[in-house]
Each structure stands twice: as structure tokens, then as C-alpha cells.
Amino acid sequence: VKDPHGLAARAAVPRHDFVPEALHSSAYDDHPLPIGSGQTISQPYIVALMTELLEIGPEDRVLEIGTGSGYQAAILSHLAAEVYSVERRPELAEQARSVLSRRHHHNVQVICGDGTLGLPEHAPYDAIVVTAGGPKIPHVLLEQLAIGGRLLCPVGDRHAQRLIKMVRTEDGYRELPGIDCVFVPLVGEEGWPDAGV
């Protein structure tokens, strides 16, 4: 991972602001960390890789599914024009809104809801990133992608996935080979059923 824009964006966002205070000393270790509600902030390497694979340009409108801590959204906000981030858990959405506004990421909007249904209000998106793992790519997300737009989604079972990249072309979609990854479950209408967790 060596894209200079992505590196600069990551350098500008202190990860410790996005993890609970008790974990500040491990904020820069290269693994995921708990952020409350049984959810995690992704491993820095994965955030870097996803940021690079999304190929964000300064005019881009980006959709993230799974705001979590807000860390990935903060990095995207440095690279894109507008970022919309959907989180299903109200307490996490609230927490992320507060840190993002405290850190002046004013081009990020956090929406509470089921991101597997996408966010038609602001579509189409130049880039869509799903940061939770589902059984398949939610179809509406593909439909909400602009021509030339990139989508990243971890697809697999609840414990292990492959990070799939899709690019929308003039006449369809192109799938690029993914890498193995582990994300928390994508829970929703086009994801895993809510098992009360």
C-alpha cells in the first residue's frame, strides 16, 4: 500500500481519537480494536488497502456502509468531496458523528439505518465501501454505483470473507480478484439476519 494521497490522509487522522480511551496505547497496533456494541475499528492495514482500492478522486461522492468508529469515514473525507456513511447502531452513529464534527470532518454525513438498502437519496456514488461482511453484495449498492464507480464488499460467511472489488462499466460490471479478510457481520435486509447481537 503506497498510494501517496492515502498515506497523507491516514497521517492526518489520529486513530487514537476513534478508539475508547482505555485502548489509546494500542491505537497504532496493526490489528482491529473493540469500539463498543460488539463492533470493531478495522485493522490499519485493511483501512489502507481499502482506501487505495477505492481510487478516490477529489470530486468523488463516496458511500460507506458501517460507520463504526468513524475512522475510515474520516480518512475518506480527506480524499473525497462528499462522504455518506450509514451505521445501523444508533449509539455508534451518534458517537461517530460527535468525533467527526469535533475533528472538523464537515463533508461527512452519518446516517443511521440499514446500509444493505443503500442510500438512494445521494446516488450515484463514485465509490462504495462496505466495512462489514455479508453473504453477498447487496444488489442495490451495485445499482447506486456511477459508471466508472468502484465498490468494495467483504463477501463470505460470518467468520471469514473475501474482499470483492466491482467496477461499473458502460455495459455492466467487472469483478476484480479479492483478498481474504475478516469483518464483523453485515446485518440487515440484504445481509445476515439480526440474531439479537
Ligand code: SAH
Ligand atoms: N469502518 C468502521 C469499521 C466498523 S465495523 C471503522 O472505521 O471503524 C462495521 C460496522 O458495520 C459496525 O459498526 C456495525 O454495526 C455496522 N453494520 C453492520 N451491518 C450494517 C448495516 N446493514 N448497515 C449499516 N451498518 C452496519
